[in-house]
Amino acid sequence: MSGEQRGSVEEQQKGMKAPLLPVQDSASHSSNQQVMTLKSFLTLKNLYIILGPLLSLLICLLVKLKDAPASSVKMLAVIAWVFAWWVTEAVPLPVTSLCPLFLFPLFGIGSADSVAHSYMDDVITLVLGSFILALAVERYNVHRRLALNVTLLFCGDPLNPAMLLMGLCATTFFVSMWLHNVAAAVMMMPVATGILQRLPPPSEQSEAVNKFSRAVVLTVVYATPIGGISTLTGTGVNLILIGMWKSLVPGAKPISFSTWFFYGFPVAAVLLIAFWCIMCSLYVQKGSARALSAYLEKAHLRRDLEALGPMSFAEKMVLSVFGVLVAVLLFIIPNMKQEGEKLMSWNECKKLPWNLILLLGAGFALADGVQSSGLADVFSRAIDFLEDAPFWAIAPAVSLISSIITEFITSNDATATLIVPLLYHIARTMHVHPLLLMVPGAIATEFAFWLPTSTPSNVVGFATGHIEIKDMLKLGVPLKVAGIVVLSILMPTLGSVVFGTNDGTQWVTQAKAPIRT
Numbered sequence: 001m002s003g004e005q006r007g008s009v010e011e012q013q014k015g016m017k018a019p020l021l022p023v024q025d026s027a028s029h030s031s032n033q034q035v036m037t038l039k040s041f042l043t044l045k046n047l048y049i050i051l052g053p054l055l056s057l058l059i060c061l062l063v064k065l066k067d068a069p070a071s072s073v074k075m076l077a078v079i080a081w082v083f084a085w086w087v088t089e090a091v092p093l094p095v096t097s098l099c100p101l102f103l104f105p106l107f108g109i110g111s112a113d114s115v116a117h118s119y120m121d122d123v124i125t126l127v128l129g130s131f132i133l134a135l136a137v138e139r140y141n142v143h144r145r146l147a148l149n150v151t152l153l154f155c156g157d158p159l160n161p162a163m164l165l166m167g168l169c170a171t172t173f174f175v176s177m178w179l180h181n182v183a184a185a186v187m188m189m190p191v192a193t194g195i196l197q198r199l200p201p202p203s204e205q206s207e208a209v210n211k212f213s214r215a216v217v218l219t220v221v222y223a224t225p226i227g228g229i230s231t232l233t234g235t236g237v238n239l240i241l242i243g244m245w246k247s248l249v250p251g252a253k254p255i256s257f258s259t260w261f262f263y264g265f266p267v268a269a270v271l272l273i274a275f276w277c278i279m280c281s282l283y284v285q286k287g288s289a290r291a292l293s294a295y296l297e298k299a300h301l302r303r304d305l306e307a308l309g310p311m312s313f314a315e316k317m318v319l320s321v322f323g324v325l326v327a328v329l330l331f332i333i334p335n336m337k338q339e340g341e342k343l344m345s346w347n348e349c350k351k352l353p354w355n356l357i358l359l360l361g362a363g364f365a366l367a368d369g370v371q372s373s374g375l376a377d378v379f380s381r382a383i384d385f386l387e388d389a390p391f392w393a394i395a396p397a398v399s400l401i402s403s404i405i406t407e408f409i410t411s412n413d414a415t416a417t418l419i420v421p422l423l424y425h426i427a428r429t430m431h432v433h434p435l436l437l438m439v440p441g442a443i444a445t446e447f448a449f450w451l452p453t454s455t456p457s458n459v460v461g462f463a464t465g466h467i468e469i470k471d472m473l474k475l476g477v478p479l480k481v482a483g484i485v486v487l488s489i490l491m492p493t494l495g496s497v498v499f500g501t502n503d504g505t506q507w508v509t510q511a512k513a514p515i516r517t
Contacts, residue, residue, distance in 0.1 A: 048090030055080040074107040075373035097362035119361030159293045169223045176227030185224045185457040192216045208288040215283035221461035225446045229268040236413040241442040263498040274482040395440045396488040402444035415445040433501035440487040447483045449476030
């Protein structure tokens with residue numbers, strides 16, 4: 001073998017022995033791995049995951065509720081766990097929504113079987129039917145026709161985004177005056193999404209357009225409960241208040257439709273204006289008109305509306321139906337377009353937001369747990385201090401307490417049923433007219449503005465995917481404050497005139513103590 005060949009073989013043998021990657025010290029490599037593992041664990045999301053059980057543990061160890069069953073503390077711990085995960089979105093919302101199914105048995109609050117019933121509550125079936133109806137509206141472009149008409153009427157020339165939002169506010173407000181909140185939200189949300197369909201997808205939107213998109217959905221979410229305050233038929237809470245007033249004080253002058261309207265409509269109108277101002281200050285940027293004009297120009301809107309042509313039979317049928325029964329009818333009535341084809345098919349229902357159905361079910365499960373665990377009684381005793389409150393502080397205190405409690409009980413009607421009788425008895429103890437407490441307390445249960453689970457109409461907006469929990473908190477906190485201020489001013493002033501709260505003889509038939517005015 002020549003010297004050159006021998007040298008080549010030696011080089012090849014050295015190359016085969018050489019490592020493919022640089023050699024590291026084993027101790028240093030192990031240390032780096034540990035650091036990387038620790039960094040991957042100590043992420044913000046993982047800390048949020050730990051936050052839920054940690055809060056729950058701290059409440060169980062440190063919180064003692066006087067004269068309350070042990071289950072009430074455990075229920076408070078479960079609420080802290082679930083709400084921490086909901087607010088931080090540490091775990092996907094649908095997964096968090098299933099937590100009551102194992103947390104209730106784990107903490108001894110209730111069986112998984114009893115909790116499971118909450119996930120198919122009668123209100124959930126109503127919402128489910130409403131979502132099916134919304135899919136039918138979308139299938140036949142009914143929402144697009146309505147959206148084009150509303151946008152054309154209010155957008156202005158040149159485009160004024162703030163006035164367009166005011167137009168959507170006023171339209172939703174008017175619809176909600178006569179329909180239940182859930183039905184009104186279901187009817188108006190497709191109008192909002194119809195407007196959004198003219199805009200680019202969220203990933204391609206500028207900041208101004210993205211904020212406007214969120215504002216459009218939030219308009220329907222919040223204008224719906226505000227409009228429901230106006231009339232007796234606008235929301236079940238108003239009817240509960242009137243019914244309890246008649247039951248608790250049979251000899252009192254009943255509250256008629258017109259009497260309520262003279263108080264409820266001004267309260268709702270002032271609150272709607274406050275909501276519009278807050279929303280525009282947070283979501284309508286300077287220059288948004290220029291950014292939106294390319295998509296919402298009047299000439300384009302008119303051309304698109306004309307292109308839709310006259311309203312078809314299918315569109316008219318979809319517009320005429322609401323609720324679960326009519327949702328079933330959508331699968332029976334022919335659409336008169338193709339032979340044998342119905343207004344809806346089950347394939348269309350694959351788009352249903354089942355994750356939000358679970359979210360709403362979790363809300364009802366927590367509400368039932370608050371009642372069964374005795375935590376509701378703790379909340380009730382917590383407002384006994386109102387007996388010693390000064391007269392001027394009554395409306396603000398009652399409004400604040402009711403508006404906070406309603407965030408934890410998914411049904412506003414259930415909150416009103418819990419709060420209103422208690423406020424009546426506190427008023428008797430204080431020797432003040434009961435309506436001074438009952439009216440603001442009942443109306444404030446409609447101020448469920450913080451969380452998607454606080455009321456079913458919030459779920460309808462959250463289902464669009466255009467808003468997040470942080471949007472609801474960002475707008476809901478100042479709106480709740482505005483609502484409390486409005487009730488605090490108008491109840492002792494306008495309310496005293498409308499309901500005659502300064503005249504004790506109108507309601508006291510058996511009271512022995514005088515009324516403090």
